Amino acid sequence: MxxxxxxxxxxxxxxxxxxxxxxxxxxxxxxxxxxxxxxxxxxxxxxxxxxxxxxxxxxxxxxxxxxxxxxxxxxxxxxxxxxxxxxxxxxxxxxxxxxxxxxxxxxxxxxxxxxxxxxxxxxxxxxxxxxxxxxxxxxxxxxxxxxxxxxxxxxxxxxxxxxxxxxxxxxxxxxxxxxxxxxxxxxxxxxxxxxxxxxxxxxxxxxxxNLKVDTDVPPHDPAVLAEYRRQLGNRRTWAAISTFKGEEMAAAQVHNALKERTGLLSIVVPRHPERCDALEAQLKEKGLKVARRTRGDALTPDVDVFLGDTIGEMGLYLRLTEVAFVGRSLFAEGGQNPLEPALLGCAVLSGGHVQNFRDTYQRLARNGSARMVRDTEMLAKAVHYLLSNDNARQTMIKAGLETVEEMRxxxxxxxxxxxxxxxxxxxxxxxxxxxxxxx
CATH class of the missing domain: 3.40.50.11720 (3-Deoxy-D-manno-octulosonic-acid transferase, N-terminal domain)
Structure with missing residues (x-):
């Protein structure tokens, strides 16, 4: 039957x-x-x-x-x-x-x-x-x-x-x-x-x-990376990548909470680049100056947010920082792949809604290379701690690289x-x- x-x-x-x-x-x-x-x-x-x-x-x-x-x-x-x-x-x-x-x-x-x-x-x-x-x-x-x-x-x-x-x-x-x-x-x-x-x-x-552990390191243009690094100088950076609705505004709150103490540049890379026009308008409403990759805007000292609105350049954005929050995890559910930031030398932060990548996050967290945050306030505290504590940040980065190697x-x-x-x-x-x- x-x-x-x-x-x-x-x-x-x-x-x-x-x-x-x-x-x-x-x-x-x-x-x-x-x-x-x-x-x-x-x-x-x-x-x-x-x-x-x-x-x-x-x-x-x-x-x-x-x-x-x-x-x-x-x-x-x-x-x-x-x-x-x-x-x-x-x-x-x-x-x-x-x-x-x-x-x-x-x-x-x-x-x-x-x-x-x-x-x-x-x-x-x-x-x-x-x-x-x-x-x-x-x-x-x-x-x-x-x-x-x-x-x-x-x-x-x-x-x-x-x-x-x-x-x-x-x-x-x-x-x-x-x-x-x-x-x-x-x-x-x-x-x-x-x-x-x-x-x-x-x-x-x-x-x-997971095959994603064995994929090629995300590519980048060395000349572009070198120019952005020159523009940044010694500025502190963090990235919010693969973000979904609500997470970009959470990143803006983190930026506003930390920028006076750290001279911070926030790199925001939405999962869907077609949302970037609306996101730029929202960020400007919060008083933030936005540079966009597609426009070739310079990362001058007064830029608050570098909006990554291109496809296939995650390797560039992640090489500009050592702290990365991985989206679809704070408000949206399911999570996104944390292996790319771990592979490229970033301490990984994430919200708790990571059901689709549970095994990967468990491996990273167990080895001390990923931390979970409950809300925007906790995210801001984690970003500030990692940017202020070189030893803690480097320990997470090292653990991430080792974990990825173990998973190959x-x-x-x-x-x-x-x-x-x-x-x-x-x-x-x-x-x-x-x-x-x-x-």
Whole structure:
């Protein structure tokens, strides 16, 4: 009975998508007007290709956003080293920009097709992937069923299962099992994540650790960094990165509380740069002078806030400080990845709402490289303490670098798990002539 119910529910989901299909054109146009879709490439969201499929084995990678894209870049490079073609789909313009910047012509980038049968069928008919590799927690029923029907191995890598997602799927165990049984392999970030996938019907499941530990150090332009450091001189700095609504104003309160004592420059890098015009206006209303990266504003002594409104320059912003608050944790929930600031030599601060990165924060906090704050007042005190106490700050930084080093190895473990699926493609790719890609 439960199996029949699951099939009925998934069929209903498909039918609902078909009914909504005619309405999605205007919806995507609206998103494009807001800067959330690439207007020139909207047809890719309906599965229409904009690049020619090359001859030879091809792996489909899907990474929803910037963090997931960064995590799978080393895996994509491994595929290309083996002469296997890669089509990478992402869901945001920021992740598309990152892919273009970091991978260039090594990858065929498309926006991910909508989870609707016509779009998925069109995409799979054209690209005919040999394997699908999906990053982290992207579970799209029509996509999973479409790949399953075609017997295309689909693998979750760097997989995680949040508290909320696990609770939701646990209420629908027959549907979860009907979907997750299509997965050829789940490579989970932690044993806790692995156990949750097993409970929901996924087999086999293995644990690798977090791929984000093994990603490249975020890049930067040395000349730009040197110029900003010259402008800053001996000024104290701290950064609030990957911030969500409310956290930028918390950073402003921290700045106002500390600037008289420290001559502070606050670096604020919102998770969504399109919010920066409104944020600048709000910061000015609080009497703060704002410099913006996109304008090339100088960091003069009277600048209060350096607003990081660019994509793909986190490596620059974090190299300008040694104290970083990681957002989506004070007011919003879920948290953001703290590994980048730890890797780049920052003492890490965070709010308590970090469910999506619980294991990582526990490791960092246990080793003394991350501290949690309850509210804006506690954040201000923590920033002041770390900026005033060189020994405490350097101890946290050292502990962070050591913790990141201890956590390495996920890339090697993931590649080992993938070998049964990619080794035959490697042999096939190297035995047959390959055609160049044409745009």
């Amino acid at each position: 439960s199996s029949r119910f699951a099939r009925l529910a998934l069929s209903s989901y498909k039918l609902a998508g078909l009914a909504a299909y005619p309405l999605l054109g205007p919806y995507l146009s609206y998103r494009a007007a807001k800067g959330k879709e690439d207007r020139a490439r909207r047809l890719e969201r309906f599965g229409f290709p904009s690049l020619e499929r090359p001859a030879g084995p091809l792996v489909w990678f899907h990474a929803a956003s910037v963090g997931e894209t960064s995590a799978v870049i080393p895996l994509i490079r491994e595929m290309r080293r083996r002469d296997i073609w890669v089509v990478l789909t992402t869901g945001t313009t920021t992740s598309a920009h990152l892919a273009a910047t970091r991978l260039g012509e090594d990858v065929l980038h498309q926006y991910v097709p909508l989870d609707l049968k016509p779009a998925i069928d069109r995409f799979l008919d054209y690209w005919q992937p040999d394997v699908a590799i999906i990053a982290e927690s992207e579970i799209w029923p029509v996509t999973i069923m479409g790949l399953g029907e075609r017997h295309i191995p689909q693998i979750l890598v760097n997989a995680r299962m949040s508290d909320r997602s696990f609770a939701s799927w646990s209420k629908r165990p027959s549907i979860a099992e009907a979907l997750f049984e299509n997965l050829a392999l789940v490579i989970a970030q932690s044993e806790a994540d692995a156990e949750r996938f097993r409970d929901l019907g996924a087999l086999p499941v293995m644990t690798s650790g 190895g996920a890339l090697t473990a993931t590649i080992k798990g993938l070998e049964p699926y990619i080794n035959p493609l490697t042999v096939k790719a190297r035995l047959q002539p390959r055609l160049a890609v044409r745009g």
